[in-house]
Amino acid sequence: MIEAVNVSKQFDKIKAVDQITATIREGNVFGLVGTNGAGKSTFLRMLSGILKPDSGSIKIDGMDVYENIKAKELFFYISDDQYFFSNATPKDLKTYYQIAYSGFDGGRFDNLMKQFELDQHRKINTFSKGMKKQVSIICGICANTKYIFCDETFDGLDPVMRQAVKSIFAKEITERNMTPVIASHNLRELEDICDHVGLLHKGGILFSKDLFDMKLSIHKVQCVFQNEVDINQVFENIELLKTEKRGSLYTITARGTSEEITKRIAMSNPVFSEVLPLTLEEIFISETEVVGYDIKKLIL
Numbered sequence: 001m002i003e004a005v006n007v008s009k010q011f012d013k014i015k016a017v018d019q020i021t022a023t024i025r026e027g028n029v030f031g032l033v034g035t036n037g038a039g040k041s042t043f044l045r046m047l048s049g050i051l052k053p054d055s056g057s058i059k060i061d062g063m064d065v066y067e068n069i070k071a072k073e074l075f076f077y078i079s080d081d082q083y084f085f086s087n088a089t090p091k092d093l094k095t096y097y098q099i100a101y102s103g104f105d106g107g108r109f110d111n112l113m114k115q116f117e118l119d120q121h122r123k124i125n126t127f128s129k130g131m132k133k134q135v136s137i138i139c140g141i142c143a144n145t146k147y148i149f150c151d152e153t154f155d156g157l158d159p160v161m162r163q164a165v166k167s168i169f170a171k172e173i174t175e176r177n178m179t180p181v182i183a184s185h186n187l188r189e190l191e192d193i194c195d196h197v198g199l200l201h202k203g204g205i206l207f208s209k210d211l212f213d214m215k216l217s218i219h220k221v222q223c224v225f226q227n228e229v230d231i232n233q234v235f236e237n238i239e240l241l242k243t244e245k246r247g248s249l250y251t252i253t254a255r256g257t258s259e260e261i262t263k264r265i266a267m268s269n270p271v272f273s274e275v276l277p278l279t280l281e282e283i284f285i286s287e288t289e290v291v292g293y294d295i296k297k298l299i300l
């Protein structure tokens, strides 16, 4: 488990990360979403022990991470800016990581390089941006670490490659409980892979929830009633996040399970009613509107 408690980091007058508290559980995929400059990379660099927090603590499996080799053996960090030793080939990287990570799987590395059609003997600085990302991802997978930290890792991959990488991640998560922390400025990118998403804004966490719980506990309802109704009475004891009425059709975003909402509407004998799940994007719009933010201006 990774535990960050009240972590802050400031660069001169800029508060890059401001009092972040987050728990990342094993086997979960933790997504960190936010605008440019929200503090995602700074947070990941502190998780990786590259930067020391000004205050607060970060513990990986109970160990402080900064300047702690034992803790650093537990994760692989794929940075947003790709850095490779000059003139290095993927084969050189393999040799390097085999020394750094005792569990590095050289055979798997060879197979994945073949599968991704990357030449192990070519200099990495002659690869395209997307190819460099692929090399880093393959190294990260083959390092066989418990955690993998990905900073905008899916950016720069074409859609086919993105899907291929996502399915490799899914396999690692099911087969060996790998725990990825993925930073992205694109919520849609995270929707089909993350279990938990934290929304970062100006260095702070605005919102952090399990997607499964979120999807179960918030719904969109469309309904029509024969006569005029008091909609607050119809949905008594159910929190309504948004209510719209066009003609006789109500479109409502409500907090509650599908069963709770359906039961409440049925009591008012609707002419028509339908309870639908929300997309992650819609959930984020509703939840951030409640706390006074227009997320469409932030990340969509």
Ligand SMILES: Nc1ncnc2c1ncn2[C@@H]1O[C@H](COP(=O)(O)OP(=O)(O)OP(=O)(O)O)[C@@H](O)[C@H]1O
Pocket: 011, 014, 015, 016, 034, 035, 036, 037, 038, 039, 040, 041, 042, 043, 080, 185
């Ligand atoms: N080394 C540094 N020196 C000075 N300021 C920095 C440094 N690193 C980050 N910052 C500042 O901290 C803030 C957060 O930056 P960070 O790179 O963490 O954001 P981000 O959410 O990863 O953004 P992006 O999506 O653009 O990568 C920004 O205002 C940035 O200018």
